[in-house]
Amino acid sequence: MKPEPLVCCPIESPASHDIRMKNRSANLLSVLLLLASVALLIAVGAWYLQNDNAAEKTSLHLTQADWQERDSAAFVAPPASVASTSLSSYWQHSTLPGSLTPTPPLQDKTSASVRTTWVKLSMAGKTLPAGPLVLYGIRIKTDGTVAVYANGHLVHRLQAQGQLWSSLFTPLWVVLDQQDTAEPLQEIMIRVEHAANTPVALSSLWIGTPEALRGRYYLRQWLQRELPATLNAAFLVVGIFALCVWLRRRQETRYLLFFNLAAISFVGHLHYYVSLPILSGWFAWLTANALFWLLMVIHLFLCQLHGRRLFWLTRAIIGITLVSSILSSPIIDVLPVFPSTSLWVPLMYAIAVLMGLLVCIVGGISARHRSRDGVLLAAGVGVATLMGMSDWLLHNNIISPEGWFLGAYTNAITFFMFGTLMYRRYLHAIAEVEQVNASLAQRLLAREVELELSHQQLRAAAQRQTISDERQRLMQDMHDGLGSSLISAIRSVELGGVSESKVSQILKDCLDDLKLTIDSMEPVEADLLLLLATLRFRLEPRLEGSAIQLRWEVQELPTLPWLEPSSALHILRIVQESIANILRHTRADQIRVHTSHVSDGVTVTIDDNGQGFDVEQVMRNPAGRGLHNQQRRAQAIDGRVDWQSTSSGTRFTLWLPLQR
Amino acid sequence: MPAYNATFDSTPTFVPAIHVAIVEDDPDFRNALRTVVTATADMQVADVATTRAEGLAMLQGPPADVLLVDLGLPDGSGIDVIQAAVALWPSCNIMVSTNFGDETHVMRSIEAGAAGYLLKDSSPAKMLDEIRSLASGGSPISPIIARQVLARFRTIRTDNGDNPAPPQATTNANGPAAATSAAPTPLSAREKEVLDYITKGFNTGEIAALMDLSHFTVRTFVRRIYSKLKVTSKTEAIYEARTLGLLPD
Numbered sequence: 001m002k003p004e005p006l007v008c009c010p011i012e013s014p015a016s017h018d019i020r021m022k023n024r025s026a027n028l029l030s031v032l033l034l035l036a037s038v039a040l041l042i043a044v045g046a047w048y049l050q051n052d053n054a055a056e057k058t059s060l061h062l063t064q065a066d067w068q069e070r071d072s073a074a075f076v077a078p079p080a081s082v083a084s085t086s087l088s089s090y091w092q093h094s095t096l097p098g099s100l101t102p103t104p105p106l107q108d109k110t111s112a113s114v115r116t117t118w119v120k121l122s123m124a125g126k127t128l129p130a131g132p133l134v135l136y137g138i139r140i141k142t143d144g145t146v147a148v149y150a151n152g153h154l155v156h157r158l159q160a161q162g163q164l165w166s167s168l169f170t171p172l173w174v175v176l177d178q179q180d181t182a183e184p185l186q187e188i189m190i191r192v193e194h195a196a197n198t199p200v201a202l203s204s205l206w207i208g209t210p211e212a213l214r215g216r217y218y219l220r221q222w223l224q225r226e227l228p229a230t231l232n233a234a235f236l237v238v239g240i241f242a243l244c245v246w247l248r249r250r251q252e253t254r255y256l257l258f259f260n261l262a263a264i265s266f267v268g269h270l271h272y273y274v275s276l277p278i279l280s281g282w283f284a285w286l287t288a289n290a291l292f293w294l295l296m297v298i299h300l301f302l303c304q305l306h307g308r309r310l311f312w313l314t315r316a317i318i319g320i321t322l323v324s325s326i327l328s329s330p331i332i333d334v335l336p337v338f339p340s341t342s343l344w345v346p347l348m349y350a351i352a353v354l355m356g357l358l359v360c361i362v363g364g365i366s367a368r369h370r371s372r373d374g375v376l377l378a379a380g381v382g383v384a385t386l387m388g389m390s391d392w393l394l395h396n397n398i399i400s401p402e403g404w405f406l407g408a409y410t411n412a413i414t415f416f417m418f419g420t421l422m423y424r425r426y427l428h429a430i431a432e433v434e435q436v437n438a439s440l441a442q443r444l445l446a447r448e449v450e451l452e453l454s455h456q457q458l459r460a461a462a463q464r465q466t467i468s469d470e471r472q473r474l475m476q477d478m479h480d481g482l483g484s485s486l487i488s489a490i491r492s493v494e495l496g497g498v499s500e501s502k503v504s505q506i507l508k509d510c511l512d513d514l515k516l517t518i519d520s521m522e523p524v525e526a527d528l529l530l531l532l533a534t535l536r537f538r539l540e541p542r543l544e545g546s547a548i549q550l551r552w553e554v555q556e557l558p559t560l561p562w563l564e565p566s567s568a569l570h571i572l573r574i575v576q577e578s579i580a581n582i583l584r585h586t587r588a589d590q591i592r593v594h595t596s597h598v599s600d601g602v603t604v605t606i607d608d609n610g611q612g613f614d615v616e617q618v619m620r621n622p623a624g625r626g627l628h629n630q631q632r633r634a635q636a637i638d639g640r641v642d643w644q645s646t647s648s649g650t651r652f653t654l655w656l657p658l659q660r
Numbered sequence: 661m662p663a664y665n666a667t668f669d670s671t672p673t674f675v676p677a678i679h680v681a682i683v684e685d686d687p688d689f690r691n692a693l694r695t696v697v698t699a700t701a702d703m704q705v706a707d708v709a710t711t712r713a714e715g716l717a718m719l720q721g722p723p724a725d726v727l728l729v730d731l732g733l734p735d736g737s738g739i740d741v742i743q744a745a746v747a748l749w750p751s752c753n754i755m756v757s758t759n760f761g762d763e764t765h766v767m768r769s770i771e772a773g774a775a776g777y778l779l780k781d782s783s784p785a786k787m788l789d790e791i792r793s794l795a796s797g798g799s800p801i802s803p804i805i806a807r808q809v810l811a812r813f814r815t816i817r818t819d820n821g822d823n824p825a826p827p828q829a830t831t832n833a834n835g836p837a838a839a840t841s842a843a844p845t846p847l848s849a850r851e852k853e854v855l856d857y858i859t860k861g862f863n864t865g866e867i868a869a870l871m872d873l874s875h876f877t878v879r880t881f882v883r884r885i886y887s888k889l890k891v892t893s894k895t896e897a898i899y900e901a902r903t904l905g906l907l908p909d
Contacts, residue, residue: 511781518760522804533803533861540863541786552861593861 048218058129059136059208062188066091067100067119071196075114078147078191080154084120091120096204097138099397114144117200119190128185129209135188136213137172138203138220138402144194150176151186165271165283169228169405171220175210201401228408229273235415236266238422257301258418264293265411272408281330289328291352291388292321294414298381299359305374306367313362317355324348349392356385373421380417384410473566474517480629481513481573512538516576520569526559528571528602528656529595535572536593539579543591546583551592557602562637562660570633571656574641577626578606578652586610586650601639604654612645678795679706681724683715683741684757685734689780693728696784703791712736716744723749725795728778730757731765739772746773746890753794763804767812770886776800798879799886806858809885813847847885854881 068091094100100117140146146158156174159167176185185207192200206213239262246255268290276283299317303310326332328348360382367374391407393399489506492498515538524530532554543550563571582588588610595604618624627643634641639656680697682705684690690708697703706724709715712733719741727745731738742754755776756769766777776799778790790800801809847855850871857867868875 508781515760518762519804522763523807524804525807527807527859529860530803530807533859536861536863537802541783544786545783552863552866554860 048215048222058212059206060123060126060128062121062205062207063096065094065096065119065121065202067094067117068092070116070118072114072116075145075193076116078145078154078157078193081152082149082154082189082191083152084187084189087118096202097400097402099199099201099401101199101397113196115194115196117142117192117194119192119200119202121188121190121205123185123187123207128207129212131209133176133185133207134210134213135172135174135176135205135207136217137205139168139170140172140190140192140203141168141201141397141401142192142194143198144192147191148174149189149191152189164275165287166225166273166275169224169272169408170275171217171224172205173217176207199397201397203400203402224405224408225273228269228411231409231412231415232266232269232272235262235411238415238419239263239266242422254301254304257297257304261294261297261301261414261418264290264297265414268294269408269411272405285325285329288348289321289325291349292324292355295352295355295359295381296321298377298414299363302359302363302367302374302377302381305371305377306363307370308366310362310366313358317359320351320355324351349388353385353389353392356381356388360385373424376420377417380413384413387413470565473569477517477569477573482510482517485510485513512542512576516572517569520572521565524563524568526561526563528557528560528563528604529554531563531568531571532575532593532595532604535575539576542583547589548583549590551590553592554595555597557595557597558658560602560656560658567637570637571654574630574633574654575604575606577630578654581626582606582608582610582650585613588649598655601655601657603656606652607649609649612647612650615643615645677701678703678726678791679724680704680791681707681709681718681727681752683709683712683718683727683729683733683738685710685730685732686780689730689757692784693787696787697791700788703788712738712741715741719744719748723752725753726791727752727754728757728791729754729769729774731769739768742769742772742774753797755791755794761802761805763808766802766805767808770805770889773890775883775886793876793879796876797883798876799883800879801855801858801882801885803859803861806855809889810852810855810859812889813852847888851881851885854878855885 068088070088092100100119135148140158142159145160147154148156148158155176158172164170176188188205188207190202194200206216239259242255242262243259246252246259249255267286271283271287296317299314303314360378363381364375364378367378387406387410390399390403391405394401394403394405485506489503489510492503492506516535519531519534519538522534524534536550536552579591582591586608588608590609592607593604594607595602615627619627627641630641634654637656638660639654642653642655644651644653680703682690682693684693690710694705694708697705707718707721709718712735715729715733715738727741727749729738729741729745733741738756742756745752745754753776754769754774755778756766756774757778757780758765759780761777761779769777776790776794778787782790793800853871854867857870862870864878865875867873868878871878873881
């Protein structure tokens with residue numbers, strides 16, 4: 001063996017080393033947990049069966065028996081005591097376990113329906129263990145009543161009303177109370193009353209102390225009755241779980257089928273551990289037909305798995321199942337399943353076995369290469385059918401009466417198969433979810449990239465639009481103002497006759513226009529006051545040169561969210577024009593600029609103390625172009641302009657909305 | 661309301677002449693400026709440069725009182741000259757000459773270390789007034805620049821928002837000033853008040869009246885505000901001057 005390396009690979013980082021150590025210790029923990037769990041189960045089992053080893057020493061194994069038969073007209077209660085000498089002296093000998101079949105066959109002259117079989121087990125010459133004794137046997141296979149006598153006294157009665165559904169699976173356990181009779185145990189007799197045409201089969205028997213035999217008894221009891229009951233209950237619980245799944249996901253009928261299977265299986269296996277007398281026709285009907293139902297449901301399930309319809313097979317199976325269920329039902333009672341001596345019963349089991357093999361083989365072939373689950377299920381059907389066959393063999397005394405009724409475990413097989421199916425489905429679903437999540441993240445990433453791209457395109461388009469708008473705006477403004485002013489300046493210079501100061505004034509006006517255009521592009525942050533402040537700042541040098549006093553009486557204004565460069569330029573031009581008009585056309589010596597916040601807007605008011613003008617008349621004249629321009633610009637930004645003029649002054653008002 | 665042009669009359673005539681150095685490539689404006697300054701009794705032209713290179717060379721000589729720099733020089737930006745002047749002529753009042761006084765040019769210059777700006781289309785009287793005001797420690801400002809300066813200080817405050825002032829500081833009598841005191845170069849309440857008035861359109865004279873200050877004090881407030889803006893970039897300026905070879909290491 002290679003020595004364990006002491007140091008890890010040098011490339012490995014300490015972090016990954018840590019992780020590996022952590023993983024390793026986690027693995028170790030898991031293994032320990034697993035071992036502990038298994039050991040616990042084994043320990044419980046060993047403790048449960050601990051007396052088994054001592055059995056051989058302190059118990060007596062009875063394998064030889066004498067027996068005789070007597071016919072009678074009806075069932076009779078067993079006598080309280082009987083002496084073997086009072087019976088016929090003709091005893092046949094048999095080795096146990098074995099079937100007590102008369103040789104030569106009894107001539108049924110009396111055509112009696114009830115037969116009494118006496119079995120005699122002699123203790124003579126054998127040393128019995130001391131202390132209280134028990135009689136233990138795997139089973140007495142009969143459909144009738146059983147009575148046990150010790151030294152000729154009745155000590156125990158079984159199936160007083162006839163066979164129970166569970167009696168084939170219940171081991172014999174009789175406490176032989178020796179206190180009544182001082183003499184040692186000499187002889188054990190078993191009286192069995194049964195239908196004339198069903199032979200009795202008997203397993204070998206043990207006599208010993210309870211401590212010596214309890215282990216065997218418990219093991220049989222547990223394996224034959226309690227384990228199947230547990231498995232059945234577990235299967236039903238899983239079926240209910242599947243039902244809950246189906247209730248939330250109605251389109252997945254296989255969950256409902258699974259629940260159906262669990263329910264049928266539960267009902268079909270009840271007879272292995274329910275101690276009902278075999279009298280109820282419905283219970284027998286259920287027990288017998290459950291086989292067909294099970295096979296039908298499994299077949300439908302298989303069809304779902306491998307996806308082939310198997311039209312004729314499906315029809316045949318459903319047909320046989322329906323026919324059997326209807327004809328054998330206690331209402332119709334054409335083919336009664338009880339008593340088991342009826343013609344129908346052996347045929348029914350033969351058909352069931354055939355159907356099981358068919359479902360297994362056809363299902364297996366159909367599912368091959370198509371559905372691993374289907375193959376698994378078909379194989380399971382095969383195994384379960386074989387187990388059923390072993391039950392049939394035991395029933396018909398073809399194999400030893402000490403054998404096992406394996407049919408009780410068919411639902412363990414079913415449970416295992418469907419458990420595997422669900423387990424695989426569950427693992428598959430988890431893997432799928434992980435995959436879906438991964439691809440979702442991938443798709444999301446792709447979408448994000450796409451979105452970013454389209455955003456970029458949108459931004460680029462918006463930017464192009466903005467640039468185009470801005471160009472449009474500046475072109476318009478330069479055309480109206482700067483351009484025409486410059487042209488008139490050039491014309492004045494070329495024509496002569498205009499003073500240099502006049503030309504200089506025109507050019508200064510042009511520069512002022514240009515400055516306002518530039519200012520309109522400065523960020524004013526929706527602040528109208530800042531815009532007006534900028535205008536004042538630009539006009540100040542002009543006002544300084546004149547004798548006019550400017551009274552700046554502005555008030556705080558709310559922000560105008562729509563105030564952006566193009567609207568800012570309109571406002572600047574409107575107010576500029578207004579002040580220019582005062583400078584140009586009036587003889588005012590005072591201008592008052594005032595702002596206020598009115599209900600749904602803001603106003604900028606400019607008062608002068610000039611001589612005033614006739615607003616309507618000026619508006620009609622070509623000279624009123626400036627006023628029209630102001631109006632037009634105000635309308636462009638959803639605002640209004642207004643003039644109130646008297647001989648002592650003019651009030652100009654610009655109203656602007658708060659929202660646009 | 662006090663007269664806006666109060667400073668015209670209050671100019672003392674006995675002070676030593678203001679030495680004006682000019683870095684300007686536009687010959688018309690250069691000559692006009694030279695003519696105006698030369699013709700003024702209390703001023704004299706110390707030196708004239710027409711390119712960035714000449715301007716930088718000029719800074720090796722004796723410092724002037726006022727340096728007028730144009731930003732658009734044929735061989736580079738006037739900003740370099742301003743930065744070098746801050747390092748080499750620390751006592752000099754730097755002024756940038758501009759066509760429009762637009763925010764981009766002026767703010768850059770102020771951050772580089774300029775104390776004021778001169779609109780090229782100003783009347784000669786206005787130019788002289790601006791130079792005198794600058795030489796005596798005042799600075800001009802426009803509403804747009806005031807708004808930008810306020811925004812700049814808000815940013816500085818936001819940047820230091822992680823370390824808010826202790827609670828007792830905010831309950832101080834000087835509320836707004838105390839709140840900004842956490843910033844490295846905070847504006848005082850009065851300085852902020854001046855800027856607020858400017859953005860509302862009040863001129864220097866009106867603000868002086870409103871705040872009960874002298875006309876000149878308002879302009880020195882503006883100078884202080886500018887120098888606070890400059891502080892953040894001063895070490896950078898010295899570094900750049902060194903890389904330009906203008907300062908010994």
